[in-house]
Every structure is written in structure tokens, then in C-alpha cells.
Amino acid sequence: MNRNGMRVSWRRASSAALLAACATICVFSPTAAAQQASAPAGARAGAHLVLLGTSGGRTSWRGVQAAGISSAVVVNGQVYLVDFGAGWLRRYFQAGLGAPPPARGLESLRAAFITHLHADHVVDYPSLVLFGASDGLSERKTPVRVFGPGARGKLPPVSGSTSGVSAIVSPESPTPGTLAMTESMYRAFATDINDNILESRKPNPHTRVEVQDIAIPAQADIDPNTNPAPDMAPFPVYQDENVKVTATLVSHPPVYPSFAFRFDTAEGSVVFSGDTSPSRNLIRLAQGADVLVHEVIDTAWVDALYPKPRNAAQEAKAHHLVHSHTAVEDVGAVAQAANVKVLVLSHLAPADNAEGRWARAKEGFSGDVLVGKDLQWIPLRAKSRTNAEQ
Ligand SMILES: [Zn+2]
Numbered sequence: 001m002n003r004n005g006m007r008v009s010w011r012r013a014s015s016a017a018l019l020a021a022c023a024t025i026c027v028f029s030p031t032a033a034a035q036q037a038s039a040p041a042g043a044r045a046g047a048h049l050v051l052l053g054t055s056g057g058r059t060s061w062r063g064v065q066a067a068g069i070s071s072a073v074v075v076n077g078q079v080y081l082v083d084f085g086a087g088w089l090r091r092y093f094q095a096g097l098g099a100p101p102p103a104r105g106l107e108s109l110r111a112a113f114i115t116h117l118h119a120d121h122v123v124d125y126p127s128l129v130l131f132g133a134s135d136g137l138s139e140r141k142t143p144v145r146v147f148g149p150g151a152r153g154k155l156p157p158v159s160g161s162t163s164g165v166s167a168i169v170s171p172e173s174p175t176p177g178t179l180a181m182t183e184s185m186y187r188a189f190a191t192d193i194n195d196n197i198l199e200s201r202k203p204n205p206h207t208r209v210e211v212q213d214i215a216i217p218a219q220a221d222i223d224p225n226t227n228p229a230p231d232m233a234p235f236p237v238y239q240d241e242n243v244k245v246t247a248t249l250v251s252h253p254p255v256y257p258s259f260a261f262r263f264d265t266a267e268g269s270v271v272f273s274g275d276t277s278p279s280r281n282l283i284r285l286a287q288g289a290d291v292l293v294h295e296v297i298d299t300a301w302v303d304a305l306y307p308k309p310r311n312a313a314q315e316a317k318a319h320h321l322v323h324s325h326t327a328v329e330d331v332g333a334v335a336q337a338a339n340v341k342v343l344v345l346s347h348l349a350p351a352d353n354a355e356g357r358w359a360r361a362k363e364g365f366s367g368d369v370l371v372g373k374d375l376q377w378i379p380l381r382a383k384s385r386t387n388a389e390q
């Protein structure tokens with residue numbers, strides 16, 4: 001595979017669009033991103049990555065414009081969602097993913113995949129059911145499939161000193177997985193859901209959303225606290241006529257399980273890191289992929305956020321941010337080791353960082369780097385690259 005040939009074909013394929021001015025690192029202005037707010041011509045065919053929200057962590061309320069982390073893979077007009085960060089549903093329609101009238105919207109959403117159960121990845125999961133019932137979910141012939149982490153199984157240890165630690169919530173079930181979380185959500189919103197069933201003849205959500213905890217292949221050395229992501233081969237999660245989805249465990253302590261996902265399509269492949277420190281499992285999963293969407297953190301921001309000296313709570317938060325995520329100066333080496341062609345930075349922490357702060361992502365990586373912006377459409381286009389190189 002010739003990287004130069006690949007770049008030429010991308011630019012040729014989208015010469016008037018987002019990638020036109022792309023050098024080795026591409027930082028797109030909000031204006032450029034806004035120009036891609038609806039599906040580009042021809043997007044209903046082929047395969048595209050769509051960035052819905054690119055903000056990492058729980059910073060949306062602090063005036064950050066980017067939505068919470070959420071992405072989509074669009075293949076032959078069918079939509080596959082990764083994570084339900086704050087504002088994903090609004091971005092879904094802004095990106096042009098809603099089905100055209102007279103359909104209502106979510107008819108094209110085929111399946112969704114949750115990387116892990118940190119709140120910034122699932123805070124707007126209820127929107128799928130509570131608003132989706134009025135946005136096309138009711139008209140669907142088949143349920144939306146949702147795949148997410150199963151139960152953690154045991155509580156994480158207290159980090160540092162035990163003094164000042166609050167009592168946990170829900171001690172009878174302190175680490176529920178995706179399926180149990182969904183059933184709890186239905187109970188929590190039962191007043192609204194039952195109003196809609198009885199008054200507006202909306203369907204029971206169980207008939208429109210089919211939820212499944214992802215089964216992890218048995219491996220003796222897995223332990224949620226001491227070995228949450230041992231070396232492992234990627235394993236299958238989902239397959240239909242458009243995509244094959246595989247997963248692996250990545251290292252994002254104290255979270256377990258935390259997944260990365262790979263989507264293989266006839267038009268190309270894209271991998272989502274989820275939240276992780278630099279991960280051998282991710283490098284194995286992403287080997288040779290066309291696009292790697294990787295989380296990234298600016299550790300200088302962490303130092304500014306939690307200046308020393310730190311108290312125990314501040315030290316714990318700073319430690320999590322630095323050791324459970326991937327620093328901007330390290331992400332290029334991950335992309336190089338994975339032999340991917342394009343590195344897309346997302347889950348930006350902080351999302352309102354000066355754009356130049358992300359330039360170090362190019363260190364150690366010979367491919368192209370894109371700094372993700374909400375509402376970007378990025379073609380996978382493996383076929384056209386292959387043709388261009390022949
Ligand atoms: Zn996150």
C-alpha cells in the first residue's frame with residue numbers, strides 16, 4: 001500500500017470537500033466542519049465514518065461547543081453507532097443521518113455499540129428510547145441492536161487512602177452491565193414510557209431495542225482489578241451484509257470491561273479505540289486498518305487542572321486522566337505500530353484545546369492525522385484508493 005497514492009486518491013475523491021486542504025496534519029476550522037453538517041452527495045452509498053461528538057470526558061456543560069463522544073459508521077445507508085455521548089441524537093440529525101421524509105429518523109439505525117459504561121459515553125443512551133419513540137423507532141420493522149459491556153462483577157478497590165470515601169450506591173447491584181442498566185432505565189422512566197404506550201400507542205421499547213451484553217471469550221488471566229486487558233486475539237461481536245464488527249479489551253482502569261471496536265466493510269475499515277492507555281490489544285485489532293479513531297489527552301491540561309501540591313482526591317483524578325488515557329505525544333506511535341493509514345483524533349481532552357496542541361500526534365506516525373470535529377464525514381474509500389494505485 002502506497003501512502004502517497006492513498007492521499008492523492010482521497011483528495012481527488014473529495015477535492016471540494018473537507019479533505020481538500022489536508023497536509024500531513026489536518027486541523028479543520030468550525031466553518032469547514034459546519035459545511036459538512038449534512039450528508040455529502042453520494043453518502044448513501046459506500047462507507048463513511050461520521051464524527052457526531054468529539055468531546056472527551058464530562059466537560060460539555062463548561063461551555064464546550066463539541067458534543068459528547070459519539071461516532072457513526074454509515075454503510076449503504078445503514079447507520080452503526082458507537083457510544084451515546086451528550087447530544088448524540090441532535091448531532092445524528094444535524095449530520096444528515098436521519099432517514100428522509102416521510103420516515104421519521106431512526107429507521108436507518110441498525111445497531112449501536114458501547115465501548116464502556118463511563119457516563120460520558122452513555123449519558124444520552126436514554127434518548128434512544130425516550131425520544132427515539134417519536135423519531136422513527138416506533139415505525140421500525142426490526143429492533144435496533146445494542147451491544148455493550150456486561151457487568152464488571154466486582155467493585156474496584158479504593159484508590160489511595162480510605163478516609164473520606166463515601167458509601168457506594170446500589171450495594172445490592174453495584175456494577176451492572178448494559179442489559180441491567182437498560183432495564184433500570186426503563187423502570188426509572190416508566191411514567192413517561194407507559195404514558196406513551198397507553199396514550200399515544202407507542203410500542204413497548206423491548207420490541208424496538210434489543211440489548212445484549214458482549215460476551216468475552218473465556219480467558220483465565222482476566223481480572224477486573226488486576227488484569228483487565230490481558231493480551232488477546234480480537235473476537236467477533238456482530239455481522240450483517242454491510243459490516244463485520246470485532247472487539248478487544250483495552251486498558252482503561254478502573255473500568256472493566258472497556259472495548260475497542262473494528263468495523264470491516266467492503267469499502268474499507270475503521271477502528272474505534274474507546275478510552276484506553278496505549279494498548280497492545282488495540283494495535284493488534286487495528287492492524288492495517290484504513291482509519292483509526294483514537295482518544296487523546298493533553299497531559300499539560302491535566303497539570304493545569306490539578307496543580308501540585310494535590311490533595312488525595314485531586315491526585316486520584318489526575319492519576320486516572322494520565323494513566324487511563326493516551327497522551328497526544330504517544331498516539332502517533334500507536335497508529336504507526338497498528339500500520340493504519342489515517343489517524344483521527346477524537347474524545348479530545350480537553351475539547352476546547354488550542355488546535356496546535358494536537359500537532360504532536362504526528363510524532364512517530366508516517367500517515368495522515370485528522371483532528372476530529374463534530375459532524376465531519378470521512379469516506380473509507382478503500383476501493384478508490386486501490387484503484388488509484390493500480
Ligand atoms: Zn470517555
Ligand SMILES: [Zn+2]
Nearest residue numbers: 116118252275
Ligand atoms: Zn472512560
